[in-house]
Structure formats: C-alpha cells, structure tokens
Amino acid sequence: MANEKKATVRDIAAKAGVSVATVSYVLNDKKGTKISDATRKKVLQVANLLNYSIPEKYKNLDAKKNAYTIGVMYQLMADTPSRNMEIMTLINLLAERFFRIGFNCQLIPLDSEAGYQKPVQGLDGIIAIDLKEDVFKQMSGQYYIPILCLDMMINDFLFYQIHTDMDSIVAKAKELLGDDFYLVTDRYRNEKYNEYLMSVLPKGKSLLFSDMNKKSFEKLAGKKVLVYGMQLGMIVKQNAKCKDILVISNEENPALYSSEIKSIHHDIEKKANLAMNIMMNAFERKFDVKHEYKVF
C-alpha cells in the first residue's frame, strides 16, 4: 500500500506540474522570484506529502499552542442507541460553542469496558458527560484542572454539575398525560443519575430500554408512555398508540417523524451554553458559588 522511496526535487516538480527550478526556489525560500502564491502552495503541499523538508515558517506542525483545550470525556454503550445520539448531539453543541470563542475541543471517548486509564496531556479543563462513578473517580483524581459533570451526579463540591431536570419534565408530562403513565428511557452510565431517573415515577413505572424485551414492549399496548428520545419513541410506537405517546426530544422539529406524537422540548442547547459559561468563568478564575444546575 505504501511507497517508501525517498522523493527528490524532480518528483515534486513532476507531481506539482512545475519546473525543477521553481521547486528549488520555493523550498529554499528564495526572495525576489516571481512565483505565484498558488504555485508556492502547490509545491509546499506536494513536498510535504512526499516527505520533503519544507521551510520552518510554513509548518503548521510546530505552531505554538495558544488556546485553552477542553477535553470532552464520554462513554457510549451498544445498548443505548437513543442516548448515544443525544450525547453526540450535545458534544457537537459544545464543540460549536468552544470553537466560536477560540477554545480547542478534544474528544476523549472512554472505553465502556476498560474504563479510564491514563491522563491525557495538555488539557486545561474537562467536561465529563455521563460517566460511571468509578471511571469518574479514577479520572478526576489525576487532574487538577476544572472539571464539569454533565448529565451525571457526583456528590462532591469540587465539581460543577449540570443535568436534566427530570422532576419538571415529569410535572409537565402529568399535565399532558394525566397521572398514570410509564417512562421508557435509555439507561444512563452514571449510577446516581440513573437512580434519580428511576425515582421520578412510582416503582415499576420506569422502564429501561436495555432491560426490555418483546413482552415488556407489548405490555405498553393501551398504556400512556413518556419516552426519552425520538428514536425510542419510534420503537414504542410499534406497540402504544401515537396519541398516548409523549416524547422528550431535543430535536428542532420532532413532528417530522410523526405528526401524531406529542413532544416536550428538552433544551440541550441551554446545557451547552451553561457549560461554556462555567468553563470560561473557571479559566478567568472566578469561583462560581453555585455548583449544581438543572436544565429543563
């Protein structure tokens, strides 16, 4: 697959479609020659591609790092497809915001089985999204930089926390569905948050998608159901009636998927905005007195 033969000035000239002299002028950064910017770029790109040494000043490689780098740590699981989508959507919202203010946003996908291993170098702050408690503890002990917990609960004042306000969502759902309904949701990785999620409805009324089988779905026939995420909503729709389904959705236009299914908007943009503000404050060394935020 690879050709490891060392490239010559002649190779570069041939590939770039210019003369050997032109290549030589560009690579030696000779002043006073009439070489267009377009040609110069082409020669430099071809030279770099062929592993030919290019003038230092044209190398982006060694450019000094001058922006804060935020590490976004997360864990995806094979049995939580809807939740995975929400996490990736949230990560994009964070990346957009950090990019706009000139911060680097580095993805750190933690292996769900192996957990966290060694610290990543060069981070200035961390946003941890829905990590298992042991993975989080092992990780957080290795860093002395601001850490923000998103969609997870860690009972430690050291870390900022932002998570969904499920109580308010359930209150809103009661207005729309009445008092008797089921909740179908993907499991969260963070144990405490998952317990909280399971506690918002009476025992036996909250169902985790990963624990459900054909039979438990069939039991939803004729029942009212609050569903977390449009993907799960489409699955529940195979058994429950559309008019009995209420979806908690972060999508711009959930009606696209079904005009009959009602939805409650879950504002994950608000989470991303909060996360950005908290991180900026942390870097400006403003100590934020409020450490927990609930977002509806």
Place this chain on the structure above:
Amino acid sequence: MANEKKATVRDIAAKAGVSVATVSYVLNDKKGTKISDATRKKVLQVANLLNYSIPEKYKNLDAKKNAYTIGVMYQLMADTPSRNMEIMTLINLLAERFFRIGFNCQLIPLDSEAGYQKPVQGLDGIIAIDLKEDVFKQMSGQYYIPILCLDMMINDFLFYQIHTDMDSIVAKAKELLGDDFYLVTDRYRNEKYNEYLMSVLPKGKSLLFSDMNKKSFEKLAGKKVLVYGMQLGMIVKQNAKCKDILVISNEENPALYSSEIKSIHHDIEKKANLAMNIMMNAFERKFDVKHEYKVF
C-alpha cells in the same frame, strides 16, 4: 454568579476540611510529612479551584504536548437531520480509534454560513468531512499537513479521499427492490458528492429531503423507495408501505425501529478504519499511492 475575592490558605483548609498546616505542607511541597495521597489531592484540587498557586509539578496545564493532533472538520445543517446524525456517529468512530492509538482528536465544527475563516494552530493532520468546495479550498490552502477528505469529492491528487460507494449500494438495492425505485436522501454539503449522489438513479428519481414537501412525500405512496438513513426511513414510512422501503443504515440493529423495513448495512466503521490507517501512514511518511477509496 462569581465571587472574585482572592482565596487564602484558610479558605482552602476550610473547603478541603483539613488544617491550615496541612494545606501549607501540601502547597509548599514539604517532604517528610505524613499526608495521605487522598488529602494531598483534595488540597490541590481545592487550591486550583480557588485560584491559589499550586506547585508546578502538579499542573497538568503546562504538560508538554507529545501526541499527534487530528483536526476533524465538519459542517452540520439544520435541514439534514439524518445526515447530521451520520456525521456525528462517524466522528465518534474516528475519535475512538485515534484515542486508542494515543492521538488527540480535535473537533472543528465549521459554521455553515460563515464558512472557514482562520487556521487552527497545533494540528498535525486534518480529516475534512463533507465540506462545501469553497470552504474546503479556502481551508486547505492554509495548511501544509496531510488532509483526508471523507464523504466528499475534491478533484485534486493532493488529498486522500474516502466516500460511500453509492453505485454498489444502488446495485444491491436493485436486487432487492427491482429496477424501478426512488432514492430519498439528505443533501450533502459537498457539491460534487451531491451531484454524484443525484446521478446514481435516472433523472427525477433521486429526491433530496430538504427540497421535499408534504406533496412530494405523498407521491411516494405505492412506490418503492431506497432511503438513506433510518431517521428518514421513519419519515418516509408515513407514506410508503414498509415492505416497499429499503433503508441504507449504519446502525447496529436497524430492525429495532421496524421489523418490517428491510435495510442495507452501510459500513461506516470501515471508513473510520481506513481514515486511521491513511493518517498513520501519512505521519510515518509513507506516501500512499492510492488516493481514492470507495466504501460500501
């Protein structure tokens, strides 16, 4: 929201629940004291949180960068929900692979309107996912590092290219649906790739979701339809019959959403693997002779 009062050793002691002497020992890095690792960590974390200077050797902040950094550039659009999900799924697959081999994966979400502006510092390689041609040209002209184009077509031998093999997918679809069917897909940002996508079926048979309205969806009633992405499949299902729908899906278990809808697996993991291999070869300065890869 923020309390900017400068913290004292006493504040740190109070917040960490230890004595002032302990804080002093830790912050002065005094040898020969019996302070547990747990206490030391807590003091350092609290001190950093309160903007108190901590010993240099405990700062992750100034750690030397020692890994390659790959910038992943992409553009999401409001009117391509299904495609956005595929892009984010692909980005996660890339991040997982790069993280495993110790590379940093930095997200660079390009604004769909403003396009590309200034170069990001400190990158060693770029993966460009489905960028508009002008955005790509402006961007690529500013870097002399390896650039790989994913899900896009740029007629330039300088850049590696990986994209979906739509011809093979359409051939497979013909086996399952017969010769007469429509294609419903999200628009791609890259113009040349979008043209290719529109050219795989006879004129008028390829429909872009963003151009469709209620009427054009209703026209699909009774027709056979090849749909790109399970989300779009769920939308098309409102008009076409399940047995007439064939979905191109990257999901592990598309049958979850509907056991009646057939699907063709689109292997985006293969794309991510190829992308990683090409980047690793580029850094090892192996000049890859093949520049275009099609993935089914």
